[in-house]
Amino acid sequence: MPRTVQDIVDHGDELAKRFEDYDPRSSDERAPEAFAALRRAVLERAKAEAVLQQAVNQARRDGYSWRSIGSLIGTSGEAARQRYGTKQGA
Numbered sequence: 781m782p783r784t785v786q787d788i789v790d791h792g793d794e795l796a797k798r799f800e801d802y803d804p805r806s807s808d809e810r811a812p813e814a815f816a817a818l819r820r821a822v823l824e825r826a827k828a829e830a831v832l833q834q835a836v837n838q839a840r841r842d843g844y845s846w847r848s849i850g851s852l853i854g855t856s857g858e859a860a861r862q863r864y865g866t867k868q869g870a
Contacts, residue, residue: 833864836860836864845857846861
């Protein structure tokens with residue numbers, strides 16, 4: 781869906797007006813602690829995924845089958861291969 785430069789400028793103006801006209805209500809407020817906790821959890825999950833990827837890579841180098849790996853991580857061998865196999869050796 782091609783857009784003209786004018787379409788983009790008009791859309792930018794519309795967004796700017798919505799931002800300038802926004803008058804937050806107290807019901808719009810959210811606890812920043814909940815967001816911070818969620819962000820920390822996402823970062824920890826990313827670290828855990830990296831550790832798991834390394835462990836899978838090592839297990840494959842040591843001759844473990846995808847079936848064995850899948851069983852250990854709670855999935856099928858094929859699902860484990862699809863998720864972790866493309867990064868083997870990384």
